[in-house]
Amino acid sequence: xxxxxxxxxxxLGETQVTDAGCAALAAALDSGALPALEDLDLARIPACQRRxxxxxxxxKGWPPVVIYIRECMRLNLDRRRVVHxxxxxxxxPLPYISPPSALAAMAFAALSGDEQxxxxxxxxxxxxxxxxxxxxxxxxxxxALTQAQRQQLRDDYEAAAALCRxxxxxxxxxxxxxxxxxxxxxxxSADDLATLGTLSSVLPALLILRLYELAPGPDxxxxxAEQLGAGALPAVAVLSLDGMHVGDAGxxALAAALxxxxxxxxxxxxxxxxxxxxAGLVALAxxxxxxxxxxxxxxxxxxxxxxxxxALVAPPPPPAGAPPPPTGVLAKLKALDLRFTQVTDAGCAALAAALDSGALPAFERLDLRGTPASATAKATVGRAGxxxxx
Numbered sequence: 420x421x422x423x424x425x426x427x428x429x430x431l432g433e434t435q436v437t438d439a440g441c442a443a444l445a446a447a448l449d450s451g452a453l454p455a456l457e458d459l460d461l462a463r464i465p466a467c468q469r470r471x472x473x474x475x476x477x478x479k480g481w482p483p484v485v486i487y488i489r490e491c492m493r494l495n496l497d498r499r500r501v502v503h504x505x506x507x508x509x510x511x512p513l514p515y516i517s518p519p520s521a522l523a524a525m526a527f528a529a530l531s532g533d534e535q536x537x538x539x540x541x542x543x544x545x546x547x548x549x550x551x552x553x554x555x556x557x558x559x560x561x562x563a564l565t566q567a568q569r570q571q572l573r574d575d576y577e578a579a580a581a582l583c584r585x586x587x588x589x590x591x592x593x594x595x596x597x598x599x600x601x602x603x604x605x606x607x608s609a610d611d612l613a614t615l616g617t618l619s620s621v622l623p624a625l626l627i628l629r630l631y632e633l634a635p636g637p638d639x640x641x642x643x644a645e646q647l648g649a650g651a652l653p654a655v656a657v658l659s660l661d662g663m664h665v666g667d668a669g670x671x672a673l674a675a676a677l678x679x680x681x682x683x684x685x686x687x688x689x690x691x692x693x694x695x696x697x698a699g700l701v702a703l704a705x706x707x708x709x710x711x712x713x714x715x716x717x718x719x720x721x722x723x724x725x726x727x728x729x730a731l732v733a734p735p736p737p738p739a740g741a742p743p744p745p746t747g748v749l750a751k752l753k754a755l756d757l758r759f760t761q762v763t764d765a766g767c768a769a770l771a772a773a774l775d776s777g778a779l780p781a782f783e784r785l786d787l788r789g790t791p792a793s794a795t796a797k798a799t800v801g802r803a804g805x806x807x808x809x
Contacts, residue, residue: 426453535561539568545575546595546621575617582614595621601629609639616646619681625652629659640669640693647676655682659689661717670699677706686712691756692720700727707731708748719758719786725766728757732773751781758808759789764796771799784808 447453530538539561542551551572555565576591583594586605594600607615612635632639640663652658665673670690676682688707695703700723707713708731732749767787773779786808787797797809 426455532560532564536564536568539565543568543572544621545572545579545618546591548572548576578614579618582611582618585611594618596624597622598624599627600625601627603629603631605632607632607635607639609635609642611635612639612643613646616643616651619647619651623653625655627657628652628655629657629661631659631662633662633664635663637664637666638668639663640665641672644669644672644676647679647681649680650683651676651679651681654684656684656686656712657689658682658685658687659717660693661689661691663693665690665693665695665699667696667699667702669693670695671702674703674706677710682710684712685710686751687715687717688713689715689717690721691717695721695723695727697722697724697727697730701730704730704734708734712751713749714751714781715754715756716752717756718760719756720760722761723757724761725763725769728760728762728766729769732778733769733776749779752779753781754784754786755782756786757790758786762787762790763792767792767796767800774800774802774805 535558539551539555542554544551552569555562555569579591579594583589583591585607586594586600586602588594588597607630612630612632640660663669670693677685695718700718700721704727707716770785774782782802782805784806785800787800788808790797794809797807801807
C-alpha cells in the first residue's frame with residue numbers, strides 16, 4: 420500500500436501551485452490514487468482555471484464538511500465567513516492537520532444558532548438521515564438545538580422504512596435510488612399513501628410511478644396528492660393511478676398539487692377507471708393544460724361527459740377582467756383515451772372545433788370506443804394524421 424493511498428488531509432493553501440499542478444492532482448483523483456482523501460485546501464493559490472476540474476474529480480468523495488459549505492452557499496449565507504472559518508489558523512510552513520469534525524466545528528462556529536438550524540433543516544432527508552445527524556453533532560449547542568428535529572426525523576425515517584418493507588423493498592436506500600416503482604396490490608392504506616406523498620421531494624431519480632391499489636378507500640389518492648409540494652417528484656415522466664379511487668375530490672387535490680409545481684416533467688398520466696366525473700375533470704383540466712410536457716392522457720372508464728371534455732380541450736373564455744389563458748397549452752399532447760366514458764355528440768363537436776382552431780397540434784391518437792357518441796359525430800373528429808378508434 421502506497422503512502423498516498425492513506426492520505427486524508429492535504430493543505431496546499433498559499434503555495435505556488437499553478438494550473439499544471441491542479442491538472443496533475445485532478446488526474447490523480449480520477450485514477451483513484453488518493454482514495455482516502457477527505458480534506459483539500461487550495462485557498463489563495465496562483466491556479467484559477469483548473470480548480471473546477473479538481474472539484475469534478477472529487478465528485479461524491481467530498482467530505483461532509485464540504486457538503487455543509489455548499490448548503491451555506493445555496494442558502495445565501497455569508498460564504499466568505501464560512502470559507503475563512505475553514506482555513507487553518509496557523510500560517511507556518513507545515514500543514515495544519517485537523518480531523519474533519521474539527522474543520523466542521525471551525526466552519527460553523529462563525530454561524531449563529533438560527534443559521535445552523537436552517538442548514539440542518541435543509542440537510543434533513545427522511546430516506547437518508549446520515550448527513551443531517553452528522554452535521555447536528557458538530558457542536559454540543561447545535562445538538563441541543565436540533566433535538567426535537569432529530570427526534571421527528573427519526574420517527575419519519577421509521578415510518579418510511581416500514582412503508583418500504585410493506586412495498587417489498589429491502590431498505591429506504593432502494594426507494595431513494597429507484598427509477599421505476601410499480602406497486603400492485605401491496606395493501607397500502609390511505610395513511611401509507613400520505614406517507615409516500617411526504618417522500619416525494621426526496622425521490623430525485625424516480626422516472627415512473629405506477630400504483631394499483633383497491634384498498635386505500637375513497638381518500639387515499641387525495642391524501643397522497645395533498646402531500647405533493649412544489650417540485651415534488653421532479654423527474655417523474657409517467658404517473659399511473661389506474662384503478663385507484665381518485666374521484667372528484669382526488670382529482671381536485673391532484674390539480675392543486677400540479678398548481679404548486681409538482682410533477683414538472685410529467686409526460687404520461689393514466690387515470691383509467693378512477694371514478695372521476697365532470698366536476699373532477701373540470702377542476703383538473705386547467706392544471707393539465709399547463710403541463711408543458713404532457714403527451715398522453717388516459718381517462719377511460721370514468722363517468723366523464725361533454726362538460727369535462729370541453730373544459731380540457733376547449734375551455735370557455737375567461738370572464739371580463741381576468742388574465743388571458745396561457746398560450747401553447749397541450750401543445751405536445753399526442754394521445755387521449757376516452758374509452759367507455761360518457762362523451763356524446765356534443766363532446767365530439769367540441770373536440771372537432773378545438774382541432775379546427777389549431778389546438779392540439781401534436782395530436783395523433785384518439786380512442787372513443789364504448790362512448791355514447793354516434794358514428795357520425797365520431798367521424799367529424801377525424802383529421803389527416805389522426806387515428807380515431809371508434
